[in-house]
Amino acid sequence: MDTVFLEALSLRAVIGVHAWERAFAQRLELDLDLAVDTTQAAATDAIDAAVDYAALSDRLTQSAAASDCQLIETLADRLAGVVLEDGRIARVELTLRKPGAVPAARNVGVRITRSQSEVP
Structure with a gap:
């Protein structure tokens, strides 16, 4: 298994x-380490064989912006779910x-770890 990573994505x-925290959208930073088999992507040099981290970043940014969580633990878990949709x-x-x-x-x-075996 290989690792694809993303560091310091601003959300x-x-x-x-x-109440004062919830009056505005706050800045958060996200790091990801993704366990992925990159063999096919490396062999084909095709984006559709790879995790498209630009598209993933967009989905995470949109999900965070649409969220309304009190706890950072809740938002982290939801963002992990977005990642594991792939x-x-x-x-x-x-x-x-x-x-x-x-x-x-x-x-x-x-900092949390989630896997496909935990996806409902």
Whole structure:
């Protein structure tokens, strides 16, 4: 199994438990490590044999923008579900950060791992 990765994708979402947090879309950062067999993509040099990370980024950006979660854990789980809609992705390790949430820290967030075996 190979790894396709995406680092520091900037997202915007309404997220938080306090009313002042929910008054506007906040900036989030997303990292992905995708467990994928890239053998066919490498052999054919065809985009339809590969995970199209540009299209995936667009779907994640749209999903985050349409979300209305209180907890970052909930949004991370939903975004992992979006990733796993592509059956070629066996597993996703997803890190979702909320910069500025704790003024004394550079970042806070959650890191989760989900796999196709967990998809309903």
